[in-house]
Amino acid sequence: MALPFLAEAGSTPRIFNFASGPGVMPAAVLAQAQRELFDWNGSGLSMLELPFTGEDFKSVMWRAQDSLRALLAVPDNYRILFMHGGASAQFSLLPLNLLGGAERADYLETGYWSRRAVTEARRYCAVNIAASTGGTDFDRMPVQEELHLDPGAAYCHYTSNETANGVQFHRVPDSGAVPLVADMTSDFLSRPLDIARYGMIYASSQKNIGPAGFTVVIVREDLLGRAHPATPTLFDYRMQAEAGSLLNTPVTFAIYLAGLVFQWLAERGGVAAMECRSLARSAQLYRAIDASVGFYRCPVQPAHRSRMNVCFMLADSALTPLFLSGAARHGLVNLKGHSMLGGVRASLYNAMPDEGVSALTAFMRKFAEEHAHHV
Structure with a gap:
């Protein structure tokens, strides 16, 4: 399965920074x-x-x-x-x-x-x-x-x-x-x-x-x-x-x-426009988690989930280091969860491009397909 954020074989992937802080800055700034x-x-x-x-x-x-x-x-x-x-x-x-x-x-x-x-x-x-x-x-x-x-x-x-x-x-x-x-x-x-x-x-x-x-x-x-x-x-x-x-x-x-x-x-439309983008980006990522049939799991009750910091676990926690290293090779960096809680955390601050979330969800689907036998 080809990942949409890779240009061609051997090329350097675009970097998407999901760090919780310091977080991604607007490229134009x-x-x-x-x-x-x-x-x-x-x-x-x-x-x-x-x-x-x-x-x-x-x-x-x-x-x-x-x-x-x-x-x-x-x-x-x-x-x-x-x-x-x-x-x-x-x-x-x-x-x-x-x-x-x-x-x-x-x-x-x-x-x-x-x-x-x-x-x-x-x-x-x-x-x-x-x-x-x-x-x-x-x-x-x-x-x-x-x-x-x-x-x-x-x-x-x-x-x-x-x-x-x-x-x-x-x-x-x-x-x-x-x-x-x-x-x-x-x-x-x-x-x-x-x-x-x-x-x-x-x-x-x-x-x-x-x-x-x-x-x-x-x-x-x-x-x-x-x-x-x-x-x-x-x-x-x-x-x-x-x-x-x-x-x-x-x-x-x-x-x-x-x-x-x-x-x-x-x-770019102020905070009202940022809210619309935040809703769309976080919903896309939570859909990918919920559609994974247990491969990924978000411990937060749906009505209280953060639109800024999406935290989730892999069903087999032993796969987490492999997930993080594989994501980094594809330009998806700083996804490690908080040091006290572990797991994965994707921070979707205002400057995160929509393409970054699409790239992450595509990688998540591919990773789950390749490691489905672990669930």
Whole structure:
């Protein structure tokens, strides 16, 4: 059986990067960055060299923030911050900034990364596990009726998409009067959002935003100014908001690339168009899994499957290394599952070409045909 993504015998296959992060970048963005690397906007300087206090970089920063605000229709009473570090840093900075005088916070425990957030939050406050699906190995997200919320909590935190477990919320939890906070690292910009339902959203950059190195924080203005006195100035949301995310040298090149990604998204129909593509690509891959008659198995309940990170197992786990090495030879790289969970994981971020999913499903069918006797 010929695989459609191979040009001819002996040729080098096109590379499709299914890494969970840093993830695939839009080819058009990389090409523009390459063209501008030595001379940005006729300045004679690389973006890597522009002073962050100069008007040139400030214009890049403001344009990126404005583009993001337009993409998500962010209301005027929310501030967009570009902060150092990944989402894991926000696991600490969130309670430091939002607890105020409260001592408790609600957390939904739905997989590997929300559990990490819970562990860190417990260093700063009493954590109420408002819901957990750990009893079924995180094979689904909790429904609204399962939430046991604390009305005295400073905020309610959830992870919208669990990268390691392959589960995703397809609705927004209702936290009542308690500010809702979401770690949207792995599905940010993949679908429209009603920002007004949230007190704060954060997402590290290495999935759908751009290269690793910073985190986008979108926070409602009334939640600023609550930071614990011991919070470092650089990590105080209010201080960063007042300084326009320029309290110290930001990750200038990463922000520049993120701005190019935001423009790329807008030119292709924005987040609504990304959602349509995400639905189609993930459905194609899940159909291939479900049609394999048990050769491949997704442990996640269908209604809770992630559109961003498709996790599955082979019926004979001994075949997994062979599957991964064979896929890599055909240009399908970085498919290994999370180190704690194993199996296979295909991350379908916005920049993943549709051809990449077609190539993967074709390889999966061929591999299953060749190894059907193992099932």
